[in-house]
Amino acid sequence: MFRTGPVTVEVPATSANLGPGFDAFGLALDLTDTVTAELVPGGLEIEAAGEGADAVPVDESHLIIRSMRSTFDRLGGQPAGLRLTSENRIPHGRGLGSSAAAIVAGVLLARALVRGGAEQFDDAEVLALASELEGHPDNVAACLLGGFTIAWTTDGRGRAVRSEPKGVHPVLFIATESSSTHTARAALPPSVPHPDAAFNAARSALLALALTQGRTELLMSATEDRLHQPYRAAAMPASSALVAELRRAGIPAVISGAGSSVLALVGDQDQVTPARAYTPQGWRSLALAIGEGAALTAS
Ligand SMILES: Nc1ncnc2c1ncn2[C@@H]1O[C@H](COP(=O)(O)OP(=O)(O)O)[C@@H](O)[C@H]1O
Numbered sequence: 001m002f003r004t005g006p007v008t009v010e011v012p013a014t015s016a017n018l019g020p021g022f023d024a025f026g027l028a029l030d031l032t033d034t035v036t037a038e039l040v041p042g043g044l045e046i047e048a049a050g051e052g053a054d055a056v057p058v059d060e061s062h063l064i065i066r067s068m069r070s071t072f073d074r075l076g077g078q079p080a081g082l083r084l085t086s087e088n089r090i091p092h093g094r095g096l097g098s099s100a101a102a103i104v105a106g107v108l109l110a111r112a113l114v115r116g117g118a119e120q121f122d123d124a125e126v127l128a129l130a131s132e133l134e135g136h137p138d139n140v141a142a143c144l145l146g147g148f149t150i151a152w153t154t155d156g157r158g159r160a161v162r163s164e165p166k167g168v169h170p171v172l173f174i175a176t177e178s179s180s181t182h183t184a185r186a187a188l189p190p191s192v193p194h195p196d197a198a199f200n201a202a203r204s205a206l207l208a209l210a211l212t213q214g215r216t217e218l219l220m221s222a223t224e225d226r227l228h229q230p231y232r233a234a235a236m237p238a239s240s241a242l243v244a245e246l247r248r249a250g251i252p253a254v255i256s257g258a259g260s261s262v263l264a265l266v267g268d269q270d271q272v273t274p275a276r277a278y279t280p281q282g283w284r285s286l287a288l289a290i291g292e293g294a295a296l297t298a299s
Pocket residue numbers: 033052056062063064086088091092093094095096097098099100102179180181182257258
């Protein structure tokens with residue numbers, strides 16, 4: 001049933017929400033983790049290097065391993081032994097989709113280690129399982145498909161479409177303090193006022209149009225949000241202050257994912273360097289290209 005491997009996958013960082021598109025919008029970024037898995041006669045070996053390597057567990061609770069286990073279960077059984085190596089470049093707990101990248105890596109690697117895995121478990125199944133493991137589909141959609149994605153859930157299954165953003169140059173401001181997505185989700189109220197829902201419905205539709213048609217002059221209005229950022233602001237004051245400062249300067253900026261990093265969608269390449277001048281002390285900024293979706297690079 002199994003292939004020994006090794007198999008390797010590149011999985012991109014993602015920025016979710018993009019302001020108004022809470023749990024729906026995602027943007028893949030050209031910053032990737034590289035993860036390799038192979039079957040061994042017995043046991044579990046994990047070797048991690050780079051971002052978060054000292055903090056991740058090296059047992060069955062490791063997120064990539066948990067995602068591989070879930071996938072093997074769907075495909076008919078567990079292998080005798082596993083060896084995993086990862087080169088992590090995506091910072092953890094910074095709103096850059098590191099957990100989504102880990103989950104997508106695990107699902108794709110496990111599928112590739114099963115003979116006929118891709119026939120039994122197609123890409124729609126990968127997205128549905130990865131969304132279930134992550135708890136929301138936006139990051140995993142962008143991680144799998146690349147580009148700008150709109151994700152939704154039907155009958156409990158995550159689904160998504162990809163489109164090509166035009167004329168935007170993402171600049172990431174990576175916070176020094178981490179923020180757990182789980183905690184940031186707990187800060188959200190169970191219901192929101194109807195006018196706020198209407199406010200976001202208009203902005204999210206506008207943002208999809210602005211990104212796909214290259215209407216960068218709409219980005220300031222299109223990135224406004226009342227559904228998640230206001231409720232999370234108190235827990236990440238430095239990030240909220242940076243968003244406000246960038247927006248005062250006319251740069252469309254939002255909290256990346258559940259924070260704590262900030263994403264600016266710069267509409268003019270010449271404005272990338274001036275935007276990076278706003279990087280707070282101790283933070284770092286990266287000007288990144290739009291990313292491609294997860295790809296098996298060796299098998
Ligand atoms: N490459 C990885 N290997 C193992 N675990 C990972 C990896 N990337 C992320 N994780 C797990 O996901 C957690 C971060 O998830 P989360 O709080 O959702 O933040 P993020 O915004 O980075 O996705 C890390 O603390 C770690 O437990």
